[in-house]
Amino acid sequence: MRPKIVFLILFVGLGFLAIIALISNGFDRQPETSETPTIEKVQPAQAIDSQESLERNVLLDPALEHSSRATVAPQGESFPNELIIAPPAVIRSAGAELSAADLRRRKAEINDLSMREDRESLNTLLTEMQNPNKQIRAAALEGVIQFDDRTSIPQLKEIARQTEDATEKTEILAAINYIKLPSLFEYYEERKAFRAEAGITEKKPSVFRK
Amino acid sequence: MKKIKLVGVSAILGLLVVNSNNVFAQGIELIELETVNVALVASTPGEEVDVLKGKGDDAEVIGTKTLPPRKIKINNKTILKLAEAPQGSKLVLIDGSIGSITGLGADSFQEIGTVEVAEGLVVSHGQATEVDSSTDTKYKFATKSAYQSEYVATLTVAGTGLNFALTGLATEKEASSSSETDTASKSSETYSFSLNGVGEGVATFFNKETEESEDLDAIFSGKIQSSGKATANEKFVK
Numbered sequence: 001m002r003p004k005i006v007f008l009i010l011f012v013g014l015g016f017l018a019i020i021a022l023i024s025n026g027f028d029r030q031p032e033t034s035e036t037p038t039i040e041k042v043q044p045a046q047a048i049d050s051q052e053s054l055e056r057n058v059l060l061d062p063a064l065e066h067s068s069r070a071t072v073a074p075q076g077e078s079f080p081n082e083l084i085i086a087p088p089a090v091i092r093s094a095g096a097e098l099s100a101a102d103l104r105r106r107k108a109e110i111n112d113l114s115m116r117e118d119r120e121s122l123n124t125l126l127t128e129m130q131n132p133n134k135q136i137r138a139a140a141l142e143g144v145i146q147f148d149d150r151t152s153i154p155q156l157k158e159i160a161r162q163t164e165d166a167t168e169k170t171e172i173l174a175a176i177n178y179i180k181l182p183s184l185f186e187y188y189e190e191r192k193a194f195r196a197e198a199g200i201t202e203k204k205p206s207v208f209r210k
Numbered sequence: 211m212k213k214i215k216l217v218g219v220s221a222i223l224g225l226l227v228v229n230s231n232n233v234f235a236q237g238i239e240l241i242e243l244e245t246v247n248v249a250l251v252a253s254t255p256g257e258e259v260d261v262l263k264g265k266g267d268d269a270e271v272i273g274t275k276t277l278p279p280r281k282i283k284i285n286n287k288t289i290l291k292l293a294e295a296p297q298g299s300k301l302v303l304i305d306g307s308i309g310s311i312t313g314l315g316a317d318s319f320q321e322i323g324t325v326e327v328a329e330g331l332v333v334s335h336g337q338a339t340e341v342d343s344s345t346d347t348k349y350k351f352a353t354k355s356a357y358q359s360e361y362v363a364t365l366t367v368a369g370t371g372l373n374f375a376l377t378g379l380a381t382e383k384e385a386s387s388s389s390e391t392d393t394a395s396k397s398s399e400t401y402s403f404s405l406n407g408v409g410e411g412v413a414t415f416f417n418k419e420t421e422e423s424e425d426l427d428a429i430f431s432g433k434i435q436s437s438g439k440a441t442a443n444e445k446f447v448k
Contacts, residue, residue: 181283199262
């Protein structure tokens with residue numbers, strides 16, 4: 001092959017590579033800002049690159065497939081669709097020593113579990129009530145209160161029995177009493193049934209018709 | 211001709227090198243939703259009612275009866291259920307708006323009410339610290355405060371008719387830190403608020419079967435807690 005043709009092929013090849021590089025950079029690049037630093041929201045995949053970014057940005061926990069994190073766009077901006085709030089299936093067991101970031105993350109996970117309705121989540125919350133970390137135990141108790149399931153009462157009684165700290169024991173017993181209370185919906189149903197059975201009408205209505 | 215080709219090749223190679231060395235601004239700003247925990251007891255007054263004998267048009271009032279006071283729990287799930295939020299929703303707070311959030315991003319936040327907090331006159335006690343450890347190359351600043359004050363928190367869940375005010379002592383904690391170098395800056399803020407209080411309010415219940423609304427006047431007591439964190443990180447263009 002003649003040197004001229006070889007050189008031409010080489011030239012065209014390099015030119016082609018240069019065009020590809022320019023196009024790909026053009027897609028990846030943010031709008032040029034030159035002097036002024038820009039702020040943009042991060043994609044979860046970017047944020048979980050390192051533990052450091054995790055602690056800084058409070059994003060998805062790489063150790064958990066489901067995140068407990070919720071993020072929201074600053075005022076005036078739209079919400080990013082890629083941010084997912086999904087309760088974790090399992091809370092990792094942990095010792096008493098936790099970093100502030102881990103503690104915050106764990107509390108958020110507990111908060112997620114407390115809004116669920118399944119037995120597994122309740123069991124996890126009850127297990128976390130015996131976590132060596134006092135703040136986790138407190139968050140778990142709050143989670144059980146929010147979970148609001150009377151079937152947890154026997155286990156709560158047992159945990160209270162085993163709890164040596166007087167303040168914590170009192171709080172657990174108070175939680176049991178709270179969970180025992182009727183919900184607003186149960187109250188209305190009870191009242192309706194009671195009235196129907198007793199033939200009662202209102203005299204001084206605290207009940208106002210709209 | 212040969213020179214022209216060489217110049218062309220050099221130019222393309224040069225362009226590639228320049229592109230691979232460019233540094234672009236990368237910044238991150240995330241604001242975490244404030245989580246809210248509501249655990250209240252609504253105490254109803256003893257309600258005085260007529261007792262009837264017979265039914266329908268033949269019913270005759272034979273006396274009165276006072277129903278015993280009741281205590282009813284109102285927590286996050288109650289509020290979400292009243293707002294008909296999907297199961298598994300979380301109660302969250304954004305800039306004073308309380309709402310439900312289910313998960314999948316933008317469309318999942320549904321505002322269902324507001325929380326207004328007004329500070330009372332009494333500040334029981336509190337403390338604040340500021341730490342400034344700037345150097346020539348790095349600027350660092352941190353603040354931390356914790357106060358216990360009297361607050362009035364008014365929670366209005368408009369769609370559900372739940373409306374009450376709690377007055378009580380609240381513990382409010384704030385911490386912020388920021389640092390900046392020539393190449394990057396980062397800042398972080400955490401906030402928590404916990405109010406134990408008592409107040410009056412109304413909870414409205416809409417009966418779908420009868421299509422009637424009932425207002426339950428009650429004394430509310432219990433706690434409202436919220437906490438959240440915001441962070442911002444920036445890298446500067448070189």
